[in-house]
Amino acid sequence: MLRRQRAGLKAMGEIVAIAVAPTPTAAAWLARAGVEKHIAPSRLESALARLPVALLEEDAKAIEALGNIGVRTIGELIALPRAGMARRFGQRLSDELDKALGIRPDPRPWYQTPASFSSRIELPTAVDASEQLLFAARRLVLQLCGYLAGRSAGVARFTFELLHEGGEPSHCVVGLVAPAADAEHFMRLSRERLQRIVLPRPVIGMALAAEAIEPLPKLSSSLFPDGVPGGMQSAGEWQKLVEQLRARLGKEAVSGLALCAEHRPEYASLGIEPGTAANPVAQFGARPLWLLAQPLALQEKQGLPHYRGALELIKGPERIESGWWDGGDVKRDYFHARNPDGALLWIYRERQLDGRWQLHGLFA
Amino acid sequence: MLSELLQHPTLDSLLWRGDARPSAMRPGVASGFPELDAELPGGGWPVGSLSEILPATAGIGELRLLMPALAQLTKQGLTIAWIAPPHQPYAPALAAAGIDLARVLIVRCSRTQDALWATEQALRARACGAVLAWLQPLRFSAARRLQLAAQEGSALALLFRPPEAAAEASPAPLRLKIASCVGVPSIDIFKRRGRPAAGPLRLPSLAIRHALDRSPPASPVPRPARQHDHA
Numbered sequence: 313m314l315r316r317q318r319a320g321l322k323a324m325g326e327i328v329a330i331a332v333a334p335t336p337t338a339a340a341w342l343a344r345a346g347v348e349k350h351i352a353p354s355r356l357e358s359a360l361a362r363l364p365v366a367l368l369e370e371d372a373k374a375i376e377a378l379g380n381i382g383v384r385t386i387g388e389l390i391a392l393p394r395a396g397m398a399r400r401f402g403q404r405l406s407d408e409l410d411k412a413l414g415i416r417p418d419p420r421p422w423y424q425t426p427a428s429f430s431s432r433i434e435l436p437t438a439v440d441a442s443e444q445l446l447f448a449a450r451r452l453v454l455q456l457c458g459y460l461a462g463r464s465a466g467v468a469r470f471t472f473e474l475l476h477e478g479g480e481p482s483h484c485v486v487g488l489v490a491p492a493a494d495a496e497h498f499m500r501l502s503r504e505r506l507q508r509i510v511l512p513r514p515v516i517g518m519a520l521a522a523e524a525i526e527p528l529p530k531l532s533s534s535l536f537p538d539g540v541p542g543g544m545q546s547a548g549e550w551q552k553l554v555e556q557l558r559a560r561l562g563k564e565a566v567s568g569l570a571l572c573a574e575h576r577p578e579y580a581s582l583g584i585e586p587g588t589a590a591n592p593v594a595q596f597g598a599r600p601l602w603l604l605a606q607p608l609a610l611q612e613k614q615g616l617p618h619y620r621g622a623l624e625l626i627k628g629p630e631r632i633e634s635g636w637w638d639g640g641d642v643k644r645d646y647f648h649a650r651n652p653d654g655a656l657l658w659i660y661r662e663r664q665l666d667g668r669w670q671l672h673g674l675f676a
Numbered sequence: 677m678l679s680e681l682l683q684h685p686t687l688d689s690l691l692w693r694g695d696a697r698p699s700a701m702r703p704g705v706a707s708g709f710p711e712l713d714a715e716l717p718g719g720g721w722p723v724g725s726l727s728e729i730l731p732a733t734a735g736i737g738e739l740r741l742l743m744p745a746l747a748q749l750t751k752q753g754l755t756i757a758w759i760a761p762p763h764q765p766y767a768p769a770l771a772a773a774g775i776d777l778a779r780v781l782i783v784r785c786s787r788t789q790d791a792l793w794a795t796e797q798a799l800r801a802r803a804c805g806a807v808l809a810w811l812q813p814l815r816f817s818a819a820r821r822l823q824l825a826a827q828e829g830s831a832l833a834l835l836f837r838p839p840e841a842a843a844e845a846s847p848a849p850l851r852l853k854i855a856s857c858v859g860v861p862s863i864d865i866f867k868r869r870g871r872p873a874a875g876p877l878r879l880p881s882l883a884i885r886h887a888l889d890r891s892p893p894a895s896p897v898p899r900p901a902r903q904h905d906h907a
Contacts, residue, residue: 550755550803557783557794569780571767581767586781598884599772601739602763620733648884654856655735656884673766674735675884 314350324458325433325451333359336420337412341367341386353414360412361387368408374401386412429459429467432519438477440514442506445474449502452520457495466491466528470498472506475517484509486559489551489586491526497552504559554586575634576642577603577672597630598648600658600673607670610659617659617669621652632660648675705832708744709879717850717869721745726823726833726848730841734762736854737861737882738836740773745832746806747774754805754831757781757798760791762810779805792818799825799833806832816845823847842866859883 314330321328331342333351338360342351344367351359363386365378378401383389389397389409398406410416431452439445449472460466468491472484486501557566568586572579580596581603610617617623628647635642644660651657658673704720706713713719721727721742731738746756756779758765771777783798785791788811795809799822811818814837826833835848842853851867855876860883864876 549801553755553757553798553801553803554781556797561783561785561790561794565784567782567784569765569767569770569777569782571771571777577766577768581764583782587778596768596772599766599769600735601743601766601769601773602735602761603766604763650859651733653733653736654859654861655733656737657735674763676731676735676737676739 320454320458323451324455335412335414336418337408338414341412357390357413361385361390365389368405370401370405370408374405377401423462428521428523428525429456429470430519430521431455432473432475432517434517435515438514438516440511442509442511445506445515445518446499446503448518449506449520450499452518453495453498453502456520456522457493457498460493460525463525464528465525466493467522467525468492469524470520470522472502473519473521474511474515475519476511476513477516479513481519482509482512487563488555491528492548492551493528497555501555501559504556508560550587575632576640577632577646579640598627598675600656600675602674602676604672604674607660607672610669610671612669617649619649619651619657619659619671620655623649623651623657623659625649629661633663646672702830705745705749707741708748709741709881711877712741712863712879715863715865715868715873715877721832721834722850723832724827724830725850726819726826726835727850728835728837728841728846728848728852730837730839730851730853732839732853732855736856737879738854740882740884741854741861741863741879742806742808742834743770743773743775747776749805749832750776750779752805753779755779755781755801755803757783757794757804757807759783759795759798759807759809760785760811761808788813792822795822796825799829799831802829804829804831806834808834808836810836812837812841814841816847820847823849 314332318328318330329343329346329348331339331348331351333339333342334353334356338351338356341360341363342349345363347359347363349359365383365386365388366375367386368375378384378389383392386409390413394406407416411418433448433451435448452472456467456470468488470486472486474482474484476482484505486498486505488501492498554566566586567583568588570582570584570588572582574580577599580599608619610619610623612618613622625647626649629645630647631645633643641664643663645663646658646660649657649659656675657671658675659669659671662668662670702718702723704713704716704718704722706720707716716722729738729741750756751774756775758781761782761784765780765782767777770780781798783791783794785794791809791811792814795807795811798804798807809822814835819835822833822835839853842851846867849867849869850865853864853866855862855864857876857878860878860880862876862878865873
């Protein structure tokens, strides 16, 4: 455990001295003196005896007064008669000593984590390539995840602030689909985002802030793994994929698909937030699997529409008239058609204007 | 004597025989077309391995061919990722084919490099049941990378490429062309694991039936003689 803590703290960029002793006060003294040892209860007094009195949480005057009476180490202090010590240097010194030796109880307040996270580090040299920021980003992300672990919480969004010499800081927001607290995943997303930003000027410091801290749903709530492959377990995997794709391609590049009860073909299919579609009950006629983003005007020869050859109409017409109320007026006759290559097309003839044939979809 | 020995059950699973489909590979996802499953190694669309689909022209049945398998995957809660599709996948038709739209993920990429990267990420993600990608141009080294990514995951990895790509070498273990022969789609598996396919496979059940359809009925039609398009 000690080794893990030491490694974790080092990764966050802290310089540490760790000592283990039967009482918290004794451990603090030892750590401050740089004695990074594990002290067994039986050896407590002898271990403390060699430490200088300057480590005590007393003001400089009291330490000096102790020095004046020839007391330089804790061992010499323990040897003094306790009643006289309390009278001369105050009850507090005596109490601290008792707490260190385990004679008095030493209750400590629980550590309270702050309500939001922010941390910043100065870079040793100004950095002008965004790849070099990743090292600092890793430290910050690890601090964030340590903080989140302490609160059993996650964040759905965190912001890197890049501090420039003599200029406004620039920001880099990393967004997630759902709150998470996974350092490796955060790093992957941060890497994609940070590698893509253009630095206006060299960066001298970096800060990380996360405000909306949300409690994480408990993991492993069921004893047995889901029978269905890709059940609960892959829901998280799926979110990670969406986040990763969005970090590089942008939010709009990744979407889900939903059906909308609407007769105009171009409005019946909607791009939505991935994974939020409900399966509706709307009924349509036969519809193509591909819809063209913009209908393609077809040439007409001898009364027949052409698309890489003359089209043969094989089904239709299906009349669609809708949308007069919102200006997106549609009056069309749809046909299924086949061209000489064997492609099945979904074409329509405008009933309003000059009756042009348009290609609208492919029965791929 | 030898043939008896070869039919021994333990030997059979260890031996690779040139005249048979390998039986020890991962079972594929049933395509919904029994005639096609019989020709596909693993008895269906191969999982964890790249497959190339080369339609002679867009709109020939290249997506209809996959719908039964994709519908089955979304019912298992797996995602279907569409990377850089050439047109909009149309929700009413997908829903009609039995696909759970909540499991559809569409990724638009303006650069081939981004599309390759997105395909690779999707293939590695365990949440994906199938990854459909439209990547052109596709260099051999890039396809090789995708094949490795596909092997790490267990998704159907389906690449759509233009018919000209048939002449290029590819690391994909399964490659097939789709053409239309008098209104009936025909599938030509020109590369697969094991013994080469005998010839193009006509799939009348893939054709959409129309009331006004004047194409020949779906009666058994003799297979045309194989024409030499081995590269």
